[in-house]
Amino acid sequence: MTGFNFGYQDPVPARITFEEWDDLFQQIPDELIEKFHYFPPNQDAWSKYLFPPQVFAIYGARHLRRLKFDNSLAALRLWGFVNNESERLFRARQIGRRVIAVMGDLGPLAVLVNAFPDCVPFYPDCWWWTPFVMESKVLLETAARLGIGEATCYSRAALGAFAKHSYFPDPDLIIAATGASCDDYSGVENLVARLTGSCLWVETPLRQPENIEPLSDLLVAEYHRVISALEELTGTHLTESALAQSIAQANAVRTMTARLRQLAYQDAVLPALEIMVIEFGCLHYYSDIAEWTAILRHLLATAEYRRQTRQPVVPPEALRLAWLTPPADPLLLTYAEDQGARIVATEYVINQALTLIDQSQPPLTAIARSHIDGSLNGTSRERAEMLIRQAQANRAEGLIISGILGGSHCAMESRLIGSLVREQLQIPVLEFDVAPPNREIDRQTKTRIDAFLELLRSRR
Numbered sequence: 001m002t003g004f005n006f007g008y009q010d011p012v013p014a015r016i017t018f019e020e021w022d023d024l025f026q027q028i029p030d031e032l033i034e035k036f037h038y039f040p041p042n043q044d045a046w047s048k049y050l051f052p053p054q055v056f057a058i059y060g061a062r063h064l065r066r067l068k069f070d071n072s073l074a075a076l077r078l079w080g081f082v083n084n085e086s087e088r089l090f091r092a093r094q095i096g097r098r099v100i101a102v103m104g105d106l107g108p109l110a111v112l113v114n115a116f117p118d119c120v121p122f123y124p125d126c127w128w129w130t131p132f133v134m135e136s137k138v139l140l141e142t143a144a145r146l147g148i149g150e151a152t153c154y155s156r157a158a159l160g161a162f163a164k165h166s167y168f169p170d171p172d173l174i175i176a177a178t179g180a181s182c183d184d185y186s187g188v189e190n191l192v193a194r195l196t197g198s199c200l201w202v203e204t205p206l207r208q209p210e211n212i213e214p215l216s217d218l219l220v221a222e223y224h225r226v227i228s229a230l231e232e233l234t235g236t237h238l239t240e241s242a243l244a245q246s247i248a249q250a251n252a253v254r255t256m257t258a259r260l261r262q263l264a265y266q267d268a269v270l271p272a273l274e275i276m277v278i279e280f281g282c283l284h285y286y287s288d289i290a291e292w293t294a295i296l297r298h299l300l301a302t303a304e305y306r307r308q309t310r311q312p313v314v315p316p317e318a319l320r321l322a323w324l325t326p327p328a329d330p331l332l333l334t335y336a337e338d339q340g341a342r343i344v345a346t347e348y349v350i351n352q353a354l355t356l357i358d359q360s361q362p363p364l365t366a367i368a369r370s371h372i373d374g375s376l377n378g379t380s381r382e383r384a385e386m387l388i389r390q391a392q393a394n395r396a397e398g399l400i401i402s403g404i405l406g407g408s409h410c411a412m413e414s415r416l417i418g419s420l421v422r423e424q425l426q427i428p429v430l431e432f433d434v435a436p437p438n439r440e441i442d443r444q445t446k447t448r449i450d451a452f453l454e455l456l457r458s459r460r
């Protein structure tokens, strides 16, 4: 068994319920709970995070009661860490760190901020999951009162979170990318800027493969403005080596994530929900890159051990699905697995956070190039190709597109990408919009997923 477990023996791999984790947690020795702290090397009692899902459900994350979780210690560590991110951001403020909101580009700006000492970057964009996880419409209703209602993506929850001042501390600086990206989120950013009265805008260009150099020059110029603002805020001059170190750290996270995705998609050794959480860790490392890196090492050791000992957590013979656009409701992934499917390819609009940053290039140019590889700043055809390559490699048998009601890119490109996938891979495609936050998946969506999986089964 992996040395990361400090002698604790993981049970036979399984996806377990909320109640089963409660029972299993009784077997975790107290000494083990003391081992894991965020913001390492800090070891203060306030920074422990190895808690079972029950703790977070009591504090409002009620949807956890309906999900299924991987039963390894590494996964428990992942869930504890991810679920206490709000607390971590407030602690960051208490211990004198600068809390920097980066918005809209999902990946590259966090690498810049991370190069500054005692700065913690985070994407408020990720609070789009909060209404689902808390089974509450409070943030969406708050956003509606501020002018952005149902015709916009669930990411409008970020605006509600800014207005509430209780989901994360008021940032020391807000940096917002806009341009060739998501219209819905640009609208959210505009209202955040109006609400907070301050925002540093970063122009992001459309990808034009024949024109990469001028585009990356434009981004580098934009990044210089960001660096000046951060230097002024922190009183620190950014050195090339600090930036190179931040890139190396981001690449370490991205490399481990790539291997974990491969192990999950090809060897079925991690469930879809955990892998989605891992993928999204590439955005801002859940506000603590050092501890997130340690958690990834633990997950990797667990997954490699399961592969070597042939202990999958999901039946390898399950129906192989590709998934386009992250499901705002995480219960959808649990449901698909419960119904006999597994995920083998994803395009969750975060390609810019998954590709390796080229360490042989000047650092700012390399970060700019990683941005240019993004999911949303190119054509729909290019986005389709990102998915098709993976789906082909992992022999996906069907594609699910979970759209967002009002999400502009979904309305415009879901059908187009679906038909490209049908044409090139000759596999069925199911497209639906994710319903608003609720305790359960609505009956119509369940029926459509069931019928779709039945169709895939009949094609075997």
Ligand code: SF4
Pocket (backbone or CB within 6 Å): 153, 154, 155, 182, 183, 184, 185, 349, 376, 404, 407, 408, 409, 410
């Ligand atoms: S899910 Fe789509 S519509 Fe919503 S913020 Fe992200 S890119 Fe924009």
